Amino acid sequence: MLATATLDNAAIGSTVIGAAVIGTFHFLRPLWLLGLLALPALLWWLHRTRHDGDLWRGVVDAHLLSHLLENGGAAKRGWRRWLPTTAFALAGVLAVLALAGPSWREVPQPLWQDRMPLVIAVDLSSATDAADVPPSRLLQARAKIAEILRRRGGGQLALVAFASDAYTVSPLTDDAANVALFLDALAPDVMPRDGSRADRAIEESARLLQRAGFRHGEILLITDHAGGAADAAAIEARTDGYRVSVLGMGSEAGAQYRDRRGEVHVARLQGTVLRALAVAGGGQYAAFAPGDADLQALGVLAADRIDQAAAGDKRAETALDEGFWLLPPLLLLGLLAFRRGVLAVLVIALWLPWRPAAASDLWQRDDQRAQAEMAAGVEAYRRGDFAAAEAAWRDLPGAEAAYNRGNAYARQGRYDEAIAEYDRALRAQPGMTDATINRRKVEEARRRQQDKQQNQQQNQQQQDQQKQDQQKQDQQKQDQQKQDQQKQDQQKQDQQKQDQQRQDQQQNQQQNQQNQQNQQNQQNQQNQQNQQNQQQAQRQRDQAQRERQARERPGAPPEPAGPTDPADQQAADRAQRERMARARAGGTRPQDTPPKETAEARERRLANEAWLRRVPDDPGGLLRAKFLLEQKRRKREGDR
Secondary structure (H helix, E strand, C coil): CCHHHCCHHHCCCHHHHHHHHHHCCCCCCCHHHHHHHHHHHHHHHHHHCCHHCCCCCCCCCHHHHHCHHHHHCCCHHHHHHHHEEEHHHHHHHHHHHHHHHHEECEEEEECCCCCCCEEEEECCCHHCCCCCCCCCCCHHHHHHHHHHHCEECCCCCEEEEEEECCCEEEEEEHHHHHHHCCCCHHHHCCCCCCCCCCHHHHHHHHHHHHHHHCCCCEEEECCCCCCCHHHHHHHHHHHHEEEEEEEEECCCCCCCCCCCCCCEEEECCCCCHHHHHHHHCCEEEEEEECCCHCCCCCCCCEEECCHHHHHHHHCEEEECCHHHHHHHHHHHHHCCCCCCCCCHHHHHCCCCCCCCCCCCCCCCCCCCCHHHHHHHHHHHHHHCCCHHHHHHHHCCCCCCEEEEEEEEHHCCCCCCHHHHHHHHHHCCCCHHHHHHHHHHHHHHHHHHHCCCCCCCHHHHHHHHHHHHHHHHHHHHHHHHHHHHHHHHHHHHHHHHHHHHHHHHHHHHHHHHHHHHHHHHHHCCCCCCHHHHHHHHHHHHHHHHHHHHHHCCCCCCCCCCCCCCCHHHHHHHHHHHHHHHHHHHHHHCCCCCCCCCHHHHHHHHHHHHHHCCCCCCCCHHHHHHHHHHHHHHHHHHHHCC
16 A cells, blocks of 8 residues: 555654553453452461461460471471462462463454455346247356356355345355356246345345455346346445446347246346446446356456455454463472362362453543553554554644654545644654654655546546547447448348249249140140040941941841940950959958067167156255245244
8 A cells, every 4th residue: 555655664753662562461361360369368268277286276285286296396397387378379370360361462363355255146037038048048147157156266156046035045155166056956936936126136145245254245146127126235235345246137129938827028138227236336237248258347257356455454463372381380389289179279269250340540640541542542553453543642642642643644545634743743843853754755645646646537538538439439330230221121122022023923924834734734635525526426327337237238147336446445444453453352441550569669668658757857946945945934034
């Protein structure tokens, strides 16, 4: 960051450094120090119980007591009489200090992931069965999700399905293969009820990110339309730190589909509405496109790194518990007290009840409160929480406090306020070297920031101008395309008219040819009929002539009657053969009998029938049952 580059930690004044050194040592569990209050009473009781003479003083005379006790009694033991009590006192102090958790070192503790998590919310309403994008919207959505899972590197992923309500298919996980297992089961029939509530999908996705502890993340919504409630949900998600992008499903031309009640509807892509939704969510919008152009435009194929500004809010330092260093001497002292009942007393003493206490600054002086606020500001400054440091130093007087506030403002990028605090420090202490140097560096940083902002504004203006020029070019292209399309339509109409005229001419020619053929056939039939009539008349004349000759020659036998024409004879023979064939067949036509089925063919037929009767696999059955149980739970708890 710019402020980090311009200021170094050595710029903090001597007072700040001294306060930091003093405030380094602290106890992690300071309430355990209350055990030191009970230690004197415990030592007094232990000393009383260990006095050897107390048990015999009432039954033995004083002048005989020293001779009866081992080692000559307490008077002869000297300093060894106090050794157990002293060892117990030292062990008690060490134990209490170890339990209080002394600490003088801190280590950085990462509390964030460096990759942005992604939640994919896919629409599973009946409209996904529309086939305006072949083979269907649902299959295209599955392919897009599979492409994201295959190519996205790093970052956690989750999958949400929604219709009338939103349900979690797979929670946030680093294993993309686990999410891919559910893709084949995604279908409209797994949802308990039909509908399309994009707002609930956004809310469920944001809820997943919040439960996982992410303060920043991405939500990809795959649908063809959204209502006004979705815009409000996207704005709320953006406020929480989650970016909402939209992948448009389908085409603006749309296609028909049938809902669960059998009614036919038309599903169309509402690109304008979805683009406004993406703007409200702070993300991008793209419609289905061949290849990965749409996913590249959305920027979901690669997980973005969480920016350093966001990471700085999540960075913390954890104090190390150094109490374990007190355990070795405590164990050595415990060996001296390794007698029956002593360790049990120590364990019981550690579990003595205590009451919570609250500290108060009622009796602190003004300088003590100022020193405490200065130390709190130094601690926050060292931790990287510059806003908290500035708040702690806000009401402190003096040049050093103003100088420290200037450093905190500079680290936050608030250069004007930092310069004002440096001026206040220089007025209170003219010639303050650190304030003068830092003020000059902050002025340079502010100048660079202003130059950068001006460059950004100029770049933005150039981009706007380029966008306007591009829009003009696109409009001209569209107009040219419309003109070309109109020309093509006119040419197509002219071609269709010519084709129609050509077809009419061909039909007229065919009709004329058919008429000529019919006339020719009729003429041929008429000629054949005339020939047959002439032949019949000739036969009648021949018959009459034979009869006349027979009458003129009575002794001659009569000629047999019958057909004399060879054609008539052939016709008669053909008719006779047909009658004989029908007689042999008995007037019936033989029927084809199927060939006998072999054992192999029968086995194959039975196997095919068994395969056809097999129960089909239902990959969405598990999700269907899961979503149904979730719907019942929400109704029971009143969530929906």
